[in-house]
Amino acid sequence: MKLFIDSANLEEIRTSVSWGIVDGATTNPSLVAKEEGVKFEALAKEICGMVPGPVSLEVVSLESKGMIEEGKKLSRVAENVVVKVPMTVEGIKAVKELEKSGIKTNVTLVFSVNQAMLAAKVGASYISPFIGRLDDIGHSGADLLAEIKTMLDNYGYKSQIIVASVRHSDHVKQAELIGCHIATVPFKVLEKLYQHALTDKGIEAFLSDWKKVKK
Numbered sequence: 429m430k431l432f433i434d435s436a437n438l439e440e441i442r443t444s445v446s447w448g449i450v451d452g453a454t455t456n457p458s459l460v461a462k463e464e465g466v467k468f469e470a471l472a473k474e475i476c477g478m479v480p481g482p483v484s485l486e487v488v489s490l491e492s493k494g495m496i497e498e499g500k501k502l503s504r505v506a507e508n509v510v511v512k513v514p515m516t517v518e519g520i521k522a523v524k525e526l527e528k529s530g531i532k533t534n535v536t537l538v539f540s541v542n543q544a545m546l547a548a549k550v551g552a553s554y555i556s557p558f559i560g561r562l563d564d565i566g567h568s569g570a571d572l573l574a575e576i577k578t579m580l581d582n583y584g585y586k587s588q589i590i591v592a593s594v595r596h597s598d599h600v601k602q603a604e605l606i607g608c609h610i611a612t613v614p615f616k617v618l619e620k621l622y623q624h625a626l627t628d629k630g631i632e633a634f635l636s637d638w639k640k641v642k643k
Contacts, residue, residue, distance in 0.1 A: 429604050432481070432590065432612035436460045436471065440615040441478055447618075452481035454534070454556075454590065454612040456512065457488060469505065476506030484534045484554070484590075486512035487522075495522035503531045510534045510553060515543050524550040534590060541575040548585035554610070559602075560593035569593075570602040577606055597621055 430451035433444045436459040444450045453475060460468055476483045485505065487498040499511035499522065510532045513519040523533045527550065534554040535547035539562060547555045557576055559569025576589055588609035594600060597620045603611045613621075 429608060430481075430610040431600075431618070432484075432610055433479075433618060434459070434592070434594070434612040434614050436463050436475065437615070438463075438471070438474060438478070441475055444615060444618055445478055445480065449618075450479065450481075452483060452508075452610070452612075453479045454484040454512070454592070456484075456486045456536070472502075472505050472509075476508055479508070481508060482510045482532065482554075483508050484510045484512040484536075486536065487514075490516075490518060492518040492521040492525070495519065496525050499526045499531055499533070500529070512536050512556075515539075515547065520546055520550055523547065523552050527551040527553070536592070538576075539572070541572065541579050544576040544587075545579055548580060548583070548587040552587050554590045555587050556590045556592040556612070558593035559591060559599055560595040562593075563595070569599070570606065573603060573606045573608055577608060 431449055432452040432454050433441055433450050434454045435441055436455045441453060463471060472485055485502045487495045489495045489498050495513055502511050503509050511526055512534045513523050515535050515537045523535060526533050532553040534556055535552045536556045538544050538555055538557045544555050557572050562569040562572060591603040591608050591611040594611055594613045594617055597617055600611050
């Protein structure tokens with residue numbers, strides 16, 4: 429499974445890329461807004477140059493015409509740009525046209541298998557189900573992932589699942605076991621993927637024993 433970093437913070441992205449585990453990145457207007465004092469296009473270019481894979485940049489228009497215009501402009505920022513489009517009627521219309529133009533798309537804010545089917549039907553490169561937000565309201569994000577994976581397999585759609593709204597490392601585990609293509613993960617959760625109390629305890633014991641050997 430591929431791992432993307434879900435961030436617009438250059439230091440987080442630079443650090444996680446240096447670990448050698450990051451395959452791409454996703455951003456959104458909320459993440460970009462946290463980075464005060466930077467211009468969006470300059471920030472986007474720097475992220476795209478840093479990340480060894482697809483980088484999702486999101487449109488903010490609500491009508492398909494505006495989304496298509498924005499998407500074409502975003503695609504010129506770098507070769508690895510993926511245009512992120514919301515799951516709406518206008519968004520799906522835009523995705524169909526952008527994909528026809530050879531521009532990769534990521535349909536975001538997906539909360540049902542029917543929404544995912546519509547995105548796959550018009551050729552979306554990626555589909556982003558938001559599992560954390562479903563869990564927050566008492567629904568099962570993992571169940572939705574399994575349903576979307578089954579639907580894609582049933583019909584041979586080429587769209588890839590980007591598991592989004594990841595809250596903790598168990599969400600990544602769920603994505604792995606279901607067989608999702610990608611999880612986009614906040615920096616703090618990426619860090620936690622490395623951690624286990626028994627690993628720390630084992631290292632401490634080995635080092636303690638090694639000191640005895642040296643003596």
